[in-house]
Amino acid sequence: MRRRAACLSRSASALSLFLLGLAALLLLANGPPRAQAQTASSAEDLFVVDCLLPGQMRRLGTRMTYVGARRAIKTTNADCAIRGGEYVAYDRASHASALQVWLPLAEAGDAAAQTYVGEIYEKGLGVPPQFDATALWYRRAAELGNSRAQVNLGSLYERGLGMAKDPEKAVEWYRRASGLEAGHVPYVPASVAQKLEQLRGEHDRLTQERDALGRQLDAARQQLERSQRELNRRQSELEQARKAVSETEAKTKQARAAAGSDPARLAELERELQGRRQVASQQETELGRLRAEIAGLGRQSELLQKAAQSAEQGRVAELARYKAEAENARSEAALLTQQLQLAARTAAEQRLAAEAALRQVETARGDLQRERASAQRDEGKLKQLEARLAEREAELQRKQDEAAAREAARQVLEREVAELRRAAESEAARQAAEALAVPRIEIIDPPLPQTRGAEAPPALKVRGRGERVIVGRVSAPGGLLALLVNDREIKPESDGLFRANVPVSAPQTDVAVVAIGARGARAQVRFQLVPEGGENPVTQAGASAKPLKLPDVKFGNFRALVIGNNKYASLAELETAENDARAVAELLGDRYGFKATLLLNASRYQMLSALNKLREELSEDDNLLIYYAGHGALDRVNQRGFWLPVDAEESSPANWISNIQITDMLNAMAARKIFVIADSCYSGTLTRSAVAQIDARMSEEQRGIWIKTMAAKRSRVVLSSGGIAPVLDGGGGNHLVFAKAFLSALRENADILEGQRLYRAVATGVAGAAASLSTEQLPQFAPISYAGHEAGDFFLVPG
CATH class of the missing domain: 1.25.40.10 (Tetratricopeptide repeat domain)
Structure with a gap:
């Protein structure tokens, strides 16, 4: 008994030690993330993965312990490994x-x-x-x-x-x-608002053309009636003149017969007759003119009538054609969907058949094992069974190969169906765009509010008089014939960007931007500029006249990571990236209260380590701004953008940092708001769809409500320097063109600054510099794809 008790004691002791060790491991796995900057041996250890943690060790009552369900998180390779998690090391x-x-x-x-x-x-x-x-x-x-x-x-x-x-x-x-x-x-996506505005403009244009033709037709008819009445009156007068001429001729004949009695009377009658003949001749001439005018008005009326009918018939025919094409596209998509569903059912049946064959093989294997146990000495029977098993396994392998081939064919069919569907959708969209062929005008600065229907043109307050620069972009699907700003023709750049100087005077200045397509379609944007007292504007139109005070809004803490890469080992050195980064970090810290981390000439590991450190440190009360100035690249096959650290090589992407890796890191951060400022070539591929527009005419109370609501929302937005085209290096003195505009906007601001308003100020500055350098560059602003954007904007609050 004593020996048995000792064994039980040792077993219990071992079990206790095992449970304590397991509990410690599970607590470590489910505890808060630990700093792993020192444990990450390479940059790959800092990539974010989908990590499946072990279940928590839980206790029920005083005797029972059990392991809870496993929990999934997004964290780095190193952190997942330390916490005992499971993740896919390759083929991510x-x-x-x-x-x-x-x-x-x-x-x-x-x-x-x-x-x-x-x-x-x-x-x-x-x-x-x-x-x-x-x-x-x-x-x-x-x-x-x-x-x-x-x-x-x-x-x-x-x-x-x-x-x-x-x-x-x-x-x-x-x-x-x-x-x-x-x-x-008002909270309307910019692309939706632009499309609605385009459709409303087209509808208004067609209505105006129809009404104008109707008015011209009515005027022509009224003129025709007036001319007809005038013709009748003149004909009556002509008849009276003819009668008077006849009477005068009779009197003249009588006077000639009695010519010897009164020569003076004969001369007077001759003069009267001549005068009446002249009046009659004039009236004949006027009558001919009136008849020709009436004939011309009749032809004009017929032409206007035919034009109105032709315009209406053309519009009806175009609508019918578009509906027919849309119905054809839907029918083709439905047919492709049916084919895909049939292929999916066939593949499912084949998988079921393969699974059934696998079960048969398993059953045969079990039968063989039993038969081996019962007939060990029967070598012949054993060989027969082995041969049968080999045949069934070969049959199973053949079926599995067939199923794999069919599965591959199904995937190819799925891709073909997807490509055909995308092609059908793009073709229908292209045909619809060509049918409309209406130019689209986007005013970048000053920012315009969304208007509905026949509202009066929006009035925007600007500081001071003099000239105001209007910056916008125009696009015309069927080609652009002319662009007019207040009846003055403007030549846009090849990407549609245009600038126009408009004199501003009291009490208000009307601005009309008109785009005329190659097929005659017109688009128009109208607004008013109302000058206030003071000098030329520093803040953009639509900002509060006075700095908005919101003491009850908790904006949280502000952190910044500023990266400037000048000196590359294998790439061309840049001129101003270091200066840009230093100036941005200093301005953010001094004026806006950011705690900024400055990285100059950073390697791949240093950049990823800095991002990972922020991932570990930031909480829901923090706001993060990331500024990157340096080389960028684009994988044109996958349309994927990259940031290039100083150890990057042009011929090898091994040390490039893709936008996807950056997005995964941002998605794993707990920060409430993140704002990426990407001043690099091809940096715009990080952006997503157009961000919702904010009405510039909102009152201070409405703006305060909007800021208070959005300050509590999780947001992930990016301001990139130039879409997916190479951006301007130099041209801004000691700073890049984009950096100069960005720094200028931050210095001149004295109010709570939303990311959208910052974008408009930067876009205006960049557009002006790009025009002076005879090149093209237009910044982009949008939410970041798959980074956890929910709503709202990023706010910079001056101290």
Whole structure:
């Protein structure tokens, strides 16, 4: 008994030690992230992955302990490994491996996991995007109140992916994500607003043309009636003149017969007769003119009538053609969908057949093992069974190969169907655009509010009189014939960017921007500039006249990571990136209260380490601004942008940092708001769809409500320096053109500065510098793809 007790004691002791060790490991796995800057041996250890942590050790009562469900998080390779988590070390772009982590949680009702699953289907990750599944998971999460899913679902509605385009539903989901009550603040996606404005402009233009033709036709008819009455009157007068001539001729004949009695009377009658003949001749001439005028008015009336009928018939025919093309596209898409469904059913049946064959093989294997146990000495029977097993295994392998081939064929068919569907949609969109061929005008500065219907032109207050520079962009699907600003022709640049100087005088100055397409279609934007007292404007139109004070709004803490790369080992050195970074870090710290980290000439590991450190340190109360000045690159095959650290090589992308890696890092950060300022070549590929526009005419109270609401929302936005084209290096003195405009906007601001208003100020400055250097560059501003943007904007608050 004593010996047995000692064994039990040792067993219990070992079990206790095992449970304590397991509990310590699980606590470590589920505890807060630990600093791992020292444990990350390479830059790859700092990449963000989908990590599946071990379950927590839990106790029920005083005797029972158990392991809870595993938990999925997004963290770095090193952190996941330290905490005992499971992640895919290679093939991270795998659709299946990503779904394996998040799909079980999504099916269990986790809104965040449902949003991740929707993004996985939208990205594709090695397979074509599945927008139907994307919309399904986004909708589930959105209905549970997930703001990120609501924004993503609104974007699908806005772009018409996985569902029919519906701008109204897009606005509804954007508004729900923002938390704004309907009607408090206009919140309309820029692309939707521009499309609506374009359609309204086309409708108004056609209505105006129809009304103008009607008015011209009515005027021609009235003129015709007046001329007809005048003709009748003149004909009556001519008849009377003819009678008078006849009477005078009779009197003259009588006087000639009695010529010897009164020669003076005869001469008087001769003069009277001559005068009446002249009057009659004049009236004949006038009558001929009136008849010719009436004939011309009749022809003009007929032409106007035919023009009105032709315009109406043309519009009806164009609408019918567009409807027919849209119906053909829908029919083709439905046919392709049926083919895809048939292929999917066939593949499913083949998989079931392969699984059944596998079960048969397993059954045969079990039979063989039993027969081996019962007939060990029967070598002949054993060989027969082995031969049968080999045949069945070969048959299974053949079926598996056939199933794999069919699966590959199904995937090819899926890709072809997706490509055909995209081609059909793009062809229908192209035909619709060509049918409309209406120019589109976008005013960048001053910012214009969205207007509806026949509202009066918006009035924008500007400081001081003199000249105001209007900056905008025009695009015409069918070619641009002319661009007019207040009846003065302006020559836009090749990308459609234009600038025009407009004199501003009291009490107001009307501005009309008119674009005329090559086919005669017209688009027009009208607004008014109202001067206030003071010098020329420093802040943009639409900002508060006085700095807005919102003491009850908690903006949180402000952090900044500023990177300036000048000295490259294998690439051309830049001139001003270091100066730009130093100036930005100093200005953010001194004027706006940022705690800034400055990296100059940083390597790949240093840049990723700095981002990872911020990921570990930032909380929901923090705001992060990332400024990057340096070389950039674009993978033209995958349309993927890169930031290039100083150890990057042009011939090898091994040390390049892709936008996707940066986005994954931002997505894993707990910071409430993140603002990326990317001043590099090709940096604009980080952007997503157009951000919602804010009405510049809102009152201070409305703006205060908007800022207070948006300050509490999670946002991820980017301001890039020039789309996907190389940007200007130099041209701004000691700073890049983009950096100079950015620094100028921050220095001249004295109010709470939203990212959208900062973008407009920077875009105006860059457009002016680019025009003076005879080149093209236009900054872009939008939410960041897949980084966790929910709603709102980034705010810079001067101290």
